[in-house]
Amino acid sequence: EVQLLESGGGLVEPGGSLRLSCAASGSMSWLRQAPGKGMEWVSSISAGGSNTYYADSVKGRFTISRDNSKNTMYLQMNSLRAEDTAVYYCATGWSYLDYWGEGTLVTVSS
Amino acid sequence: EIVMTQSPATLYVSPGERATLSCRASQSVGSNLAWYQQKPGQPPRRLIYGASTRATGIPDRFSGSGSGTEFTLTISSLQSEDFAVYYCQQYNNWPPLTFGGGTKVEIK
Numbered sequence: 001e002v003q004l005l006e007s008g009g010g011l012v013e014p015g016g017s018l019r020l021s022c023a024a025s026g027s028m029s030w031l032r033q034a035p036g037k038g039m040e041w042v043s044s045i046s047a048g049g050s051n052t053y054y055a056d057s058v059k060g061r062f063t064i065s066r067d068n069s070k071n072t073m074y075l076q077m078n079s080l081r082a083e084d085t086a087v088y089y090c091a092t093g094w095s096y097l098d099y100w101g102e103g104t105l106v107t108v109s110s
Numbered sequence: 111e112i113v114m115t116q117s118p119a120t121l122y123v124s125p126g127e128r129a130t131l132s133c134r135a136s137q138s139v140g141s142n143l144a145w146y147q148q149k150p151g152q153p154p155r156r157l158i159y160g161a162s163t164r165a166t167g168i169p170d171r172f173s174g175s176g177s178g179t180e181f182t183l184t185i186s187s188l189q190s191e192d193f194a195v196y197y198c199q200q201y202n203n204w205p206p207l208t209f210g211g212g213t214k215v216e217i218k
């Protein structure tokens with residue numbers, strides 16, 4: 001079974017930035033879950049990295065990328081807002097999501 | 111954006127009984143629907159894709175059915191480890207990928 005591990009979460013002030021990382025293979029996605037809430041898709045990237053997609057709620061603030069030489073995917077998160085507070089998961093695939101990481105908590109608060 | 115609606119929000123079931131969970135799409139998604147199970151403090155686990163195909167390692171007490179706008183996840187005989195939140199997700203028309211709000215299956 002594929003094992004995924006996210007890193008890079010933490011506490012950041014509103015307007016700040018964080019970069020999340022995840023081991024990557026094939027097309028990949030980021031999703032998030034605010035405390036006590038349901039699942040929200042954030043972004044997806046193709047296996048080669050040439051195709052990227054974003055939720056409207058993060059477009060222009062978040063950037064998904066990957067370094068296939070390091071088998072790593074990233075989510076650069078800028079201009080963070082309180083409503084971005086959530087557990088962020090990486091997952092394999094960009095249709096149904098086959099394997100999920102354990103998640104990393106991002107808290108945006110002053 | 112396709113809106114996914116799950117019902118009921120909470121389902122109370124006794125161990126050994128059948129559980130039937132519903133998911134409705136605001137427009138047709140064909141068979142491009144997945145189901146996930148999530149337990150507290152854990153990531154979601156994929157159960158079903160293509161509306162009815164069980165993912166590798168998923169017990170056959172889990173079954174999915176439906177197409178178009180109406181879908182069902184059935185758990186034929188609930189085991190203690192099946193009490194969890196279940197989400198449906200469409201991937202027919204994206205971005206965005208969209209999820210239902212979830213159904214929590216609790217012990218009756």
